[in-house]
Amino acid sequence: MLVTFPNMGNVAFAARALCQGLKIPYVMPEKNNKDTLRRGSFYAPEEICLPFKVMLGNFLECIEKGADTILFVGSCGPCRFGEYCELHMKILRRLGYGNVNIVVADFSPEIGIDALRHRIAAISDKSPVGKLEKLKAVKNAMIIEALCDRLDRIAYEMAGYEVNRGTCKRLMYEYKAKILESKEPDETIAMLRGYLRKFGEVKTDLSLDPVKIAIIGEIYTVIDPFSNLYIEEKLMDLGASSSRMLTPTWWVKDLVMKPVKLNSPNINRAARKYMPFPVGGHGKECIGEAVLAAKKGMDGAIQILPLGCMPEVISKAILPSIRRDYSFPFMTLIVDEVTGEAGINTRLEAFLDMLGSIKKRGGSGRKHNLTKMEPAGSLLRRCANEADRKELFFE
Amino acid sequence: MIIGIPQGLLYAKYHVFATTFMKEIGAKTVASPTTNKSILDEGVRYCVDEACLPMKVYHGHVAWLRGKCDAVLIPRFMSIRPKEHICPMFCGLIEMVSNHIPDLPLLIDTPVYSLNRDRMLIWAKYAARFLTKDQKTVDAAFDKAIMRQNDYKPGINDEGFPAKVALIGHVYNIYDSFINMNLVKKLNALGIGVLTGEYVPGDAIEDEVRQLYKKPFWSLAREYYGAAVYIRKTKMADGIIYLSSFSCGIDSIITELIKCENDEFPFMVLKLDEHTGEAGYDTRLDAFSDMLKRRKTKFARYVS
Structure with a gap:
């Protein structure tokens, strides 16, 4: 059995660590690239959303390298994501890969907990290690995911304050390359903690007042840098500081807390006025984050969605009202397999210029009271101490 | 009030x-x-x-x-x-x-x-x-x-036409004759009767859907998929036209699932949007009806 998994930002690192911990042979999907997308969109239905196409590309690449089991997650929400597994299976079968087994971890009462346990057992029974080791592998994978998310967050946010432009980006690339070299999860964790300390040592100037942008929108395109045309890295280059709330760690936390309705209460509370009912996907979260970003005193937000994403289209319809109520600027970026990069760059620069000039003028004349703002760079001061903290699961 | x-x-x-x-x-x-x-x-x-x-x-x-x-x-x-x-x-x-x-x-x-x-x-x-x-x-x-x-039982089941197609799709596309540009009348004029999904028994739909790995969680999708597959299996009609609207998320999945199951059964997806040109639409319908009729004669020749 040779296991593989789709590549979605840092999730692949965690999945890789999990396989290493369980001592299961695996194929690491290549970093998402044009070829992945080209291959995926060649076989995928025309009107399906971008994540499906990229994932199909991942699968095809890995199957060619010999993978025969695919780890995947599912959902039963009204969003299309829940139907991915069905369609992936049918397409792979049509292409002659009928022997490939897709293991779908579906977190829903529909299939029942037994079926889920059965599916997970199909993987974990192949692992030669003991029960305690298995639990440790899961824990390590989660720690690695949390550390990666934390490092990314620091890098994106710190990029606006760094003295030597490009330091954060270099460090980020460095740690992502080093993860792929490590053989053991423990080794990876030690390395990542080291990088957390290194970020603490980056020379920053807290008196700088960079443009602060919130990245909101559909979770896959927000998390996977290739799908959003490396927008966060482009913002780093342009000297802006960006932040986003949706991370894989958040997703896991959201999933665990959903049955008791304690998932991200702040986001839900903020979104309630504009979207009282959930619309599936992360439409409600998008609205909540936009309101929170406006209240926090950020300068603007960029919404990223794949073409045809139903929940995000509803969010897009509501964003103008938030813009009016909070005078908070938005930009919507719709991505698909033919998105041209030059146009995006131009739009991004124009948006940043506009935000910069609003800032210089002294704000957009917001009438409402801002909630207590996090002082500039407090995250940076915190991060050095956090390097030694053990419980990095959740913020 | x-x-x-x-x-x-x-x-x-x-x-x-x-x-x-x-x-x-x-x-x-x-x-x-x-x-x-x-x-x-x-x-x-x-x-x-x-x-x-x-x-x-x-x-x-x-x-x-x-x-x-x-x-x-x-x-x-x-x-x-x-x-x-x-x-x-x-x-x-x-x-x-x-x-x-x-x-x-x-x-x-x-x-x-x-x-x-x-x-x-x-x-x-x-x-x-x-x-x-x-x-x-x-x-x-x-x-x-x-x-x-x-x-009130909506649904169309035309009798007495030389050929018959099943018209599957959202009710708001099928029964709105402005946005589908009088599709039913056009088909009738081409000598094709129309059958809608309401005439497929509910149990049959359930049976078809149960064959899937995962039951579709959209009620409408479940109906359309079940109806289309059942019609293809029992040959209730000579072909299927799926009436879909551009950027409909549900249709993008359902049409693909139907296609994956399909072998040689005539199947056409018509996309509607606010720019749909009527000439192109008519041409496709003409071609589809010609194809249906030719198939009939071809198979008739095999039989005789």
């Missing part, structure tokens, strides 16, 4: 219930006219660009009702069967309408969670709260409306 009912989306399926219920509790109802050019234009003007055509048309209907009624009935369909959903767009329809169309009257936006009796009674009570709080009136009106709705 005058209640406006927009003639879009699931109106085609449930309008009897809505109209009867509102009339029985003492309201006057006014329905928007069938879709026309000006309604479509209004809809396109108000609706968010990325939404599908039926949503845009619905915005047009709501916009038309402004100033002609005291309240507009826009039920928020969260689901029509337990543990299933309709499209996400239906859950957020009220927000889209209320954030984009100015000067709207009161919106009766009580959510519908399931079409079973108990849940619908709760719906009826809430939806009627602006008119009457008398439980007895509501109950009587509800019973009458349910009775009328159950008597």
Whole structure:
């Protein structure tokens, strides 16, 4: 059995660590690239959303390298994501890969907990290690995911304050390359903690007042840098500081807390006025984050969605009202397999210029009271101490 | 009190219930006219660009009702069967309408969670709260409306044409003859009878859907998939036309699932959007009908 998994930002690192911990042979999907997308969109239905196409590309690449089991997650929400597994299976079968087994971890009462346990057992029974080791592998994978998310967050946010432009980006690339070299999860964790300390040592100037942008929108395109045309890295280059709330760690936390309705209460509370009912996907979260970003005193937000994403289209319809109520600027970026990069760059620069000039003028004349703002760079001061903290699961 | 009912989306399926219920509790109802050019234009003007055509048309209907009624009935369909959903767009329809169309009257936006009796009674009570709080009136009106709705059986099953196609797709595409450019009449003129999914028995749909690895969680998708596969298997029709609207998320999955199951059965997907040119549309229909007829003669030759 040779296991593989789709590549979605840092999730692949965690999945890789999990396989290493369980001592299961695996194929690491290549970093998402044009070829992945080209291959995926060649076989995928025309009107399906971008994540499906990229994932199909991942699968095809890995199957060619010999993978025969695919780890995947599912959902039963009204969003299309829940139907991915069905369609992936049918397409792979049509292409002659009928022997490939897709293991779908579906977190829903529909299939029942037994079926889920059965599916997970199909993987974990192949692992030669003991029960305690298995639990440790899961824990390590989660720690690695949390550390990666934390490092990314620091890098994106710190990029606006760094003295030597490009330091954060270099460090980020460095740690992502080093993860792929490590053989053991423990080794990876030690390395990542080291990088957390290194970020603490980056020379920053807290008196700088960079443009602060919130990245909101559909979770896959927000998390996977290739799908959003490396927008966060482009913002780093342009000297802006960006932040986003949706991370894989958040997703896991959201999933665990959903049955008791304690998932991200702040986001839900903020979104309630504009979207009282959930619309599936992360439409409600998008609205909540936009309101929170406006209240926090950020300068603007960029919404990223794949073409045809139903929940995000509803969010897009509501964003103008938030813009009016909070005078908070938005930009919507719709991505698909033919998105041209030059146009995006131009739009991004124009948006940043506009935000910069609003800032210089002294704000957009917001009438409402801002909630207590996090002082500039407090995250940076915190991060050095956090390097030694053990419980990095959740913020 | 005058209640406006927009003639879009699931109106085609449930309008009897809505109209009867509102009339029985003492309201006057006014329905928007069938879709026309000006309604479509209004809809396109108000609706968010990325939404599908039926949503845009619905915005047009709501916009038309402004100033002609005291309240507009826009039920928020969260689901029509337990543990299933309709499209996400239906859950957020009220927000889209209320954030984009100015000067709207009161919106009766009580959510519908399931079409079973108990849940619908709760719906009826809430939806009627602006008119009457008398439980007895509501109950009587509800019973009458349910009775009328159950008597109303939409669906097309043409007989006496040389060929027959099954027309599968959302009701709001099939029964809105403006946005589908008189598809049923055009097919009839080409000598093709039309059969709609309502004529496929419900048990057969369940059986077909059970073959899938994962049961589709969209009620509408379940129906269309089951109907299409059943029609193909039993040869209830000579071909299938799937009427879909551009950027419909559900259709993008369902058409693909049907195609994966399909072998040599004629299957065509017609996409609708606000720019659909009628000439191209007619040409495709012509070609499809020619193909159906040629197949018939070809197979006839094999038999003889």
